[in-house]
Amino acid sequence: MSEKIPNKAHLDDAALIEAFRKMWLIRLFEEKVDFFFAKGMIHGTTHLCVGEEATAVGSGSVLRKTDWITATHRGHGQTIAKGTDINKMMAELFGKTSGTNKGKGGSMHIAEIETGNLGANGVVGGGYPIAVGAALTAHMKHTDQVALCYAGDGSTNEGSFHESLNMASIWKLPVIFFIENNQYGMSGPIKDMAMVKDLSIRSVAYGMPGITIDGNNLIEVVNATYDAVERARRGEGPTLIEAKTYRWKGHSKSDAKKYRTREEEEMWRTQRDPIANFRIELIKAGILNDAQADDIQAKAAETIEAAVAFAEAGVRPDADQLMTDIYAD
Secondary structure: OOOOOOOOOOHHHHHHHHHHHHHHHHHHHHHHHHOOOOOOOOOOOOOOOOOHHHHHHHEEEEEEEOOOOEEOOOOOOHHHHHHHHHHHHHOOOOOOOOOOOOOOHHHHHEEEEEEOOOOOOOOOOHHHHHHHHHHHHHHHOOOOOEEEEEEEEEHOHHHHHHHHHHHHHOOOOEEEEEEEOEOOOOEEHHHHHOOOOHHHHHHHOOOOOOOEEOOOOOOHHHHHHHHHHHHOOOOOOOEEEEEEOOOOOOOOOOOOOOOOOOHHHHHHHHHHHHHHHHHHHHHHHOOOOOOHHHHHHHHHHHHHHHHHHHHHHHOOOHHHHOOOOOOOO
């Protein structure tokens, strides 16, 4: 455990530096994807998580490779934090056979079973029952695996949310429901869509702990997720975590963001940037200096450029592959 930045997950200085690196990987990956979409080099749509890096990395730092996650349609950061191969992710977005889903899934369906990534989901709230099913598997097989279900604030009004929390609660399943509350649904504030200040209070209806945290504070995310994961591993059941954060970009690539002010956006960028604030914390603690922090950012950028080269070198699937990989053997 780092004595300079204490945390419940016992992450040492090296692990905290790795978390800083992963946050930069996520941001630079997303910015590169944004660039390619704007140029028409990647097709379909995408939902970027720039500004939300601490939620993914903080929670992912607590999980083991054998644990499972279900990601959202805004899931690039969640999958990178779990260890999904960045080269394959980029290739998937380019529609290449070297991608995680052989170029057939695109931005909203990245999965990698080898790292416990059960997949992103284009359906709002679609990950809840999948995560509960994975947790039920762990429960029935008596393993100590946990499932962490990432979801957005808007999904907490879906039936799948309520049904999944109820089932997980009554069976005491090892699942963590992790809500990334970035303040807005597709085009409106969550405060206009739910009559509760904190979404975590909804845990009371299902007899499980609920906590609301600062999703842009990496250590706060680590600590809350650690408590929930350890509770699940002990067989004590699920936890609902609401991490309040903010997406810098629009809901999707076509969103003009006319429903929020530029002043609000500027405040989150300049005062609540999770990467910039964690950098300050690392330097203040003496874990990094400015030159080392800059070097980590530069090397992360090189990693992303290598992923682009990998993606561009790939080939697109042939038409005769259209109906493969649909059903299990």
